[in-house]
Amino acid sequence: MNTKRIFKAGIVQIDVRLGDTEANLRSALECIDFLASQNVNIAVLPEMWSCSFDNENLAVHAKKTPMILKKLSEAASHHHLIIAGSMPESSNGDIFNTLYVMDINGSVAGFYRKVHLFSLTGEEKYFRSGDKTVVCDTSLGPIGVMICYDLRFPEMCRSLALKGAQIVVVSAQWPRVRLSPWDILLQARAIENQLFVVAANRCGHEKEVEFGGHSQILSPRGKIAVKAGNEIAALYAELDFREIEACRKEIPCLTERVPEAYNEL
Numbered sequence: 001m002n003t004k005r006i007f008k009a010g011i012v013q014i015d016v017r018l019g020d021t022e023a024n025l026r027s028a029l030e031c032i033d034f035l036a037s038q039n040v041n042i043a044v045l046p047e048m049w050s051c052s053f054d055n056e057n058l059a060v061h062a063k064k065t066p067m068i069l070k071k072l073s074e075a076a077s078h079h080h081l082i083i084a085g086s087m088p089e090s091s092n093g094d095i096f097n098t099l100y101v102m103d104i105n106g107s108v109a110g111f112y113r114k115v116h117l118f119s120l121t122g123e124e125k126y127f128r129s130g131d132k133t134v135v136c137d138t139s140l141g142p143i144g145v146m147i148c149y150d151l152r153f154p155e156m157c158r159s160l161a162l163k164g165a166q167i168v169v170v171s172a173q174w175p176r177v178r179l180s181p182w183d184i185l186l187q188a189r190a191i192e193n194q195l196f197v198v199a200a201n202r203c204g205h206e207k208e209v210e211f212g213g214h215s216q217i218l219s220p221r222g223k224i225a226v227k228a229g230n231e232i233a234a235l236y237a238e239l240d241f242r243e244i245e246a247c248r249k250e251i252p253c254l255t256e257r258v259p260e261a262y263n264e265l
Contacts, residue, residue, distance in 0.1 A: 015204025045085025077106035110136030
């Protein structure tokens with residue numbers, strides 16, 4: 001059960017510096033401090049925000065992840081807010097793109113290893129894929145987690161909704177050249193699952209790629225509560241959990257599903 005009806009969600013949009021963990025951590029914490037000053041309850045960071053896709057040095061960066069998690073734990077407990085975002089994780093010799101959810105007491109409420117690796121950029125050469133969806137039990141209620149390319153798989157977000165997620169956070173490094181699908185897919189995931197979507201994308205340039213920004217927060221009806229441009233930003237919106245119940249009562253598409261008709265999928 002949610003401990004509150006009204007809450008504030010925040011998005012952190014930064015220009016992630018390739019391989020520069022210290023600069024990225026500093027930028028992220030500055031944004032988190034600002035959002036905390038606005039009494040935000042949850043702050044979402046972009047995909048691989050600590051080091052970006054510095055693929056040849058991921059093992060080195062993954063060794064720093066426990067230290068970064070400690071910093072996030074301190075920030076979460078000090079500001080009494082949830083922090084979510086993905087970083088490289090080392091486990092049994094493999095590297096995962098892992099989204100951690102830090103709760104308000106500084107503990108890790110859960111973590112999700114990216115299932116859908118983006119073959120267009122060869123992610124499978126450097127990362128091992130996860131094998132399950134995750135809904136984290138937090139002080140704000142059940143939060144589902146997705147990373148970037150996952151957004152193109154509607155069944156994934158649906159599984160999070162069916163597991164009880166009322167908020168889905170998305171950490172991404174989505175390029176500007178494909179910015180239109182980013183906007184459309186975020187809205188679709190919110191509408192079809194009738195839940196809040198809090199999505200943080202990065203901005204800036206890396207090598208030949210320009211990233212699109214457009215971090216945003218969407219309501220269960222697909223209404224954009226707040227949306228960034230393509231510059232560094234820390235934005236927030238006030239939301240009401242009761243909108244989920246009202247939306248699902250008005251259009252009960254989740255309860256009127258017919259799973260037996262979809263078996264061929």
